[in-house]
Amino acid sequence: MKSRRPSCTDSGSESSEADSKSPEKYEPVTRRRSAANARERKRMQGLNTAFDSLRKVVPQWGQDKQLSKYETLQMALSYIVALNRILTEARRHSAPHRQWLDLQLDCLPPEACGTDYGSPTDQDYLQSSFSYQFDGHQVHA
């Protein structure tokens, strides 16, 4: 994530005013607003942490730059649909194949599911199952 400096409208961010005034000298309304701003900032940071976690498990084929939040959500949706499709296809196969698949899924740590796409063949198959297009921002489930 790019590091961004606070915007100039960052009035509640304990900066210039906080230097000249201790918090207890704030007007109650100002103090409450400032606290609410801090909570909102923390909440959004939590949300961004969640987005970062999601980016780590979502494929980023051909994308050298970080997915935007919108793209991350769209990709996650498409990824889930693709994996679901693969599982559905796998269930149609014979027992030995199903056992193999079950074994693979059991052995996979959750974090590895998104970053290790297996052999090039597996990767191609998974990618071909994807419907999310970066340019068009479209998802066809």
Next chain:
DNA sequence: TAGGCCATCTGGTCCT
């Protein structure tokens, strides 16, 4: 320079 993306502030609403 325009457009995309983002962080932050803010006021409103809902919930505990």
Next chain:
DNA sequence: AGGACCAGATGGCCTA
């Protein structure tokens, strides 16, 4: 009453 959540507004940064 206070906190969580949300959406709109605003302004900064980056890239084509």
